[in-house]
Amino acid sequence: MNPAVGIAAFASISIATALIGFYGLRVSRTTGDFYVASRTVRPWWNASAIGGEYLSAASFLGVAGLILLSGTDALWFPIGYTAGYLMLLLFVAAPLRRSGAYTIPDFTEARLDSRPVRRVTSLMVVLVGWLYIVPQLHGAALTIRITTGLPSWVGPVAVTSVVILTVVSGGMRSITFVQAFQYWLKLTALAIPVVFVLLLLLGSNLPAVAPPAENPTGAAPTGLYQNISLLVALLFGTLGLPHVLVRFYTNPDGKTARRTTLIVLGLLSVFYLFPTLYGLIARIYAPDLARAGQADAVVLLLPGRLVGGTAGDLLSALVVAGAFAAFLSTTSGLVVSLAGVISQDVLGGGVRGFRLAAVVSAVVPLMFAFLTDSLALAGSVGLVFAFTASTICPVLLLGIWWRGLTDVGAITGMLTGGALCGGAMVLGAIYGSNALPPFVAQPAAWTVPAAFAVTVVVSRVTSHRIPATLTRVMTRLHVPERPLGP
Structure with a gap:
């Protein structure tokens, strides 16, 4: 691929993102605009924005690889990512919107009437957010190196800079416009090139090549236990993703939150058809990319390799633009959710605190990205889902649906899940997942049940700490809003 084409694509998406962000600055003036877009985002806009931020480097690059x-x-990944939203629809979307909270810590504090619960929840949200941002920056480093020839550090620095600019400019309202645009750009960037490739293959006699060796480094987990553990991580992890949950606070009411989730299910189902096609085509016609350690670059390299010429360069430029849209949209959503938590809990809230927190939220994971490396984007994000499923998800689900939850139970469950899953992740980082037993490399199958069990048992033991505000809060979560009269 011509480096100039990659640089032009990267520059174009960065400029377009910044311009849309500046438009958000014109309409973002209040604290509510910055935190939850004043709760006025309609279902189609919100669904597109959720699709934009949820479809990260793991979805755009990692699934095909x-x-x-x-x-x-590897099909368990797109199935699990999409099915997680069905769980959101059934158990979380409407009650969470009715809670009236700005952030997940707001919800847990209101539900359990406890400041310590809020602090621990805030810590978990920040950890999850930073863990999720790092793979996005790794994806940006990979993309910038392969498509432009520039040093790897340019990608993460550019993504972080553009995200800070757009989030600081207009907060949640600004990012809603950016992410909705970026979902449709990502879908187009994958769909058009793969259609061209399929038409070319149908009209040619290009020979198939032997597929890559089974279970090479970076491959998806195989075996019954690994598949079950992965599904547990993806299904329950989706319920605790802070950048996804905060978007439900932007809907006008619980009914529109449910409608938003239904639309998202459709958008995700359509999107995941295309990285699946890229992976299958590459498995037949470009398996050498796996042997060369470039599996995560399949989406970037395949159009130029199979189409070639000026048309191949143009299609590659479109894919590069979509890849950077994935990094920017997911990172910006995470920075918004983290900025809301950090500004309220540390900096006293307000627009100024939000902006300062946004800078901190983006710069810290940039430092971690420089110190780490990842060659399996989808796998690394899958571990973040496992951590989220073991920490935030149990408190959220039990807080919405179980009256017996207590503050001590919530804190103990989050710390237990975080310690167990975090310990497994550290071991994987030190020794490599291929060198560890399956139950350590894929820990969700036992860390998630352990977190739920500890939360329930400790809550039972401390049942005298059930808050006096329980009935009022549960009524608010589960009684549908009454429509406004004429």
Whole structure:
């Protein structure tokens, strides 16, 4: 691929993102605009924005790479990512919107009437957010290196700079416009090139090549236990993602929150068809990318390799623009959610505190990205889902649906899940996941039940700490809003 084409694509998406962010500055003036877009985002806009921020580096690049490496075993990733939203629809979307909270710590504090619960929840939200941002920056480093020839550090620095600019400019309202635009750009950037490639293959006699060796480094987990553990992580982890949950606070009411989730299910289902096609095509016609350690670059390299010429460069430029849209939209959503938590709990809230917190939220994971490396984007994000499922998810689900939850139970459960899953992640980082037993490399199958069990048992033991405000809060969560009269 011509480096000038990659640089032009990268510059174009960065400028477009900044311009949309500046438009958000014109309409973002109040604290409510910055934190939850004044709760006025309609379902189609919100669904597009959720699709924009949820479809990260793991979805845009990692899924195709895993399918190249592992074939059908990797299909659990898009299935799990999409099915997690069905869980959101059934158990979380409407009650969370009715809570009236700005952030997840707001919700847990109101539900359990406890400042210590809020502090621990805030810590978990920040950890999850930073863990999730780092793979986005790794993806930006990979993309900038392969498509432009520039040093790897340019990608993460550019993504962080553009995100800070847009989030500081207009907060949640600004990011809503940016992310909705970026979902449709990502979908277009994947769909058009793969259609061209399919038409080319149908009209040619290009020979197939032997597929890559089974279970190479970076492949998707295989085996019954690994598949179950992965599904547990993806299904329950989606329920605790802070940048996704905060978007439900922007809907006008619980009914529109449910409608938003239904639309998101449709948008995700359509999107995941295309990285799956890229992986399957590469497995037949470009398996050498797996042997060369470039599986995560399949989406970036395939159009130029199979189409070639000026048309191949133009299609590659479109894919590069979509890849950077993925990094920018997910990172900006995470920075918004983290800025809301940090500004309220540390900096006293307000627009000024939000802006300062946004800078901190983006710069810290940038430092971690420089100190770490990842060659399996989808796999690393899957571990973040496992951590989220083991910490935030149990408190959220039990807080919405179980009257017996107490503050001590919530804190103990979050710390237990965080220690167990975090310990497994540290071991994987030190020794490599391939060198560890499956139950350590894929810990969600036992860390998530352990977190739920500890939360329930400790809550039972401390049942005298059930807050006096329980009935009022549970009524607010579960009684539908009455429509406004004429």
